[in-house]
Amino acid sequence: MSAPGWYPDPSTPGGQRWWDGTQWTSHQQAPAAAPAQGYAAAPPVTGYGVAPARVNVETNTVWIWLAIVASLLPVFSLFLIDWDSYIRIVTESTATGRPATAELLAWQGQVLGVSALSYVTAAAFIVFSWLDWRELRRRGVPAPFHWAWSFFALLGAGAAVYVIGRTVVLRRRTTTSPWLPLWVWIGGTVASFIIAIVWILNLVSELTSRILGTYSGA
Numbered sequence: 001m002s003a004p005g006w007y008p009d010p011s012t013p014g015g016q017r018w019w020d021g022t023q024w025t026s027h028q029q030a031p032a033a034a035p036a037q038g039y040a041a042a043p044p045v046t047g048y049g050v051a052p053a054r055v056n057v058e059t060n061t062v063w064i065w066l067a068i069v070a071s072l073l074p075v076f077s078l079f080l081i082d083w084d085s086y087i088r089i090v091t092e093s094t095a096t097g098r099p100a101t102a103e104l105l106a107w108q109g110q111v112l113g114v115s116a117l118s119y120v121t122a123a124a125f126i127v128f129s130w131l132d133w134r135e136l137r138r139r140g141v142p143a144p145f146h147w148a149w150s151f152f153a154l155l156g157a158g159a160a161v162y163v164i165g166r167t168v169v170l171r172r173r174t175t176t177s178p179w180l181p182l183w184v185w186i187g188g189t190v191a192s193f194i195i196a197i198v199w200i201l202n203l204v205s206e207l208t209s210r211i212l213g214t215y216s217g218a
Helices: 062-080 083-096 101-115 117-138 147-155 158-173 179-216
Strands: 005-008 016-019 024-029
Touching: 062 101, 062 117, 062 158, 062 179, 083 101, 083 179, 101 117, 117 147, 117 158, 147 158, 158 179
Parallel strands: none
Antiparallel strands: 005 016, 016 024
16 A cells, blocks of 8 residues: 555646545645746837937038029029010010000010020929939938928929928938028028119019100100
């Protein structure tokens, strides 16, 4: 006979029952619970919207300067229009009372031709913006402001959108200062507005003076 003690329960696999030395008793031990299977640690998840590391590169390319120049050229088209002919046509028509339709149409054709140059400069701005974007990528700038925004130049706002957006993105993704092109563009734009306003005021003054001179017999 076996000595009293706990032995494997013949009626419950995995359990134990007390043997009193002569027979099985009613004392039982439940089967031990199996150790829980551990799960592998989840790999780290990269968060969405995490900005790339800032880089230390030169951000002033030759292309951004050429793009800024191209954006400021349209104001100089004012000097390519024959304003003297316009004033002469208007004053002569006023003095004689004869419509100058043909002469005005010819002059407007010239104006349209000069105005078409603005689309040429807009196309140049787009090309230079693309070259600037490509150069920034070549220098290692992560995801620079996309050059496609420069297509707004065809609507008259491309320079502002691209130059400002470029500066903001470079400020976040590089350690160098990207502000100089923006300030140069702002200064050039303000100067262009001043030139245009002064030119228009001078034109209106000259036209008014000649018309009044016509009525006074001068």
